[in-house]
Amino acid sequence: MLTPVIENIIVKYLNKEASPSELETLDFWLKDEAHLEIFKSYIKTNHLIDANVLKFDTDTSKKQLLELISKEKKVIRLKTFYRVSSYAAVLLVMLGIGYLFKDQLFVTNGEGSNPPINMVKSTIEIGTDKATLTLEDGSEVVLNKNTSYKTAYANSDGEALVYNDDDVDDESSAEPVYNVLTIPRGGQFFIQLADGTKVWLNSESQLKYPVAFAKGKTREVTLVYGEGYFEVSPSTNHNGDAFIVQSEMQTVEVLGTQFNIKAYKDESDIYTTLVEGKVMVNGAHDNTVLKPGQQSINSPNSSMVVVNADVNMETAWRQGLFSFKEKSLKDIMIVLSRWYDVDIAFANKDLEKIRFKGVLSKEQELEDILSTIKNLKVINAYEITKDAILIK
Structure with missing residues (x-):
């Protein structure tokens, strides 16, 4: 009793x-x-x-x-x-x-669990490891769990892309050879660059990088858009050669550290969160040096802002989680739309402003998440079509 x-x-x-x-x-x-x-x-x-x-x-x-x-x-x-x-x-x-x-x-989703009561199964799939590799000649290679790939520069088992850890001699006349890795909506991927730097790329992201780094020159890559978590090989392992990450509105200078950059095309601000080490963030208007646990917010028309960040929350996506802290339902649905590769719209715009705290597993069925939110009486219903969802 x-x-x-x-x-x-x-x-x-x-x-x-x-x-x-x-x-x-x-x-x-x-x-x-x-x-x-x-x-x-x-x-x-x-x-x-x-x-x-x-x-x-x-x-x-x-x-x-x-x-x-x-x-x-x-x-x-x-x-x-x-x-x-x-x-x-x-x-x-x-x-x-x-x-x-x-x-x-x-x-949370238990091993072998059934869908919640009153669930309707749809064709919306959970995101997975997948990417498109664009080679120096413009040809494209699709990488996913069912493929393997190998070149003179790199190899992939379909879940990660690893480049040979060979530096090249400095030849001023030689042009660097670049590859581009593009992660679609509904995807994520891991890449290890030729210098040993590890990069985890989130959904709807693109990274441009050289297939090898020249000795005596700055190691430079470009996060064209999207979100990436960087674990940079220290400059002490590369004769002091610095490491730079370029993005649309800023440059991040690194000596050897771990940090997260979020620079999505549909978001005006760029967020750089330092996990450990030290970075210099150079924006269009100003620059700042971040300490571990700090985040810079770089806006196109204003000065850069530095705030204390919840590092675990900002980098939870790399651990297979979505972590939200006072996020609006609109912002949450933007994140989910990238991972599940589905467009989500609101029939009632007032619903977009409702805020939540919480943690979601990236292995959770999207229908499960929507049903959970509906049971909170926050929304009245949701309508799922082949590749779109309407929140009512």
């Missing part, structure tokens, strides 16, 4: 407000197999879960839950959304459900 005391602890646990002693109590209570079933039933009935609770390995699930509770006996704040407490997250994953906080959104 669920007593008022235990119910209160469960509520605190789900809201990440439970104290260490309360977690100890919950830990002890869950050692009874019947209590675990009560726990599951309570979550399903009282916490806005719209999904079928699936059968799972009770012993294994309980063991995982108890281990995580025991491991994380500390106070969890309600609004720490990116680092959702692992014992709460693992339970949701094991149940294979979408879990909602009031006016906030958290969705």
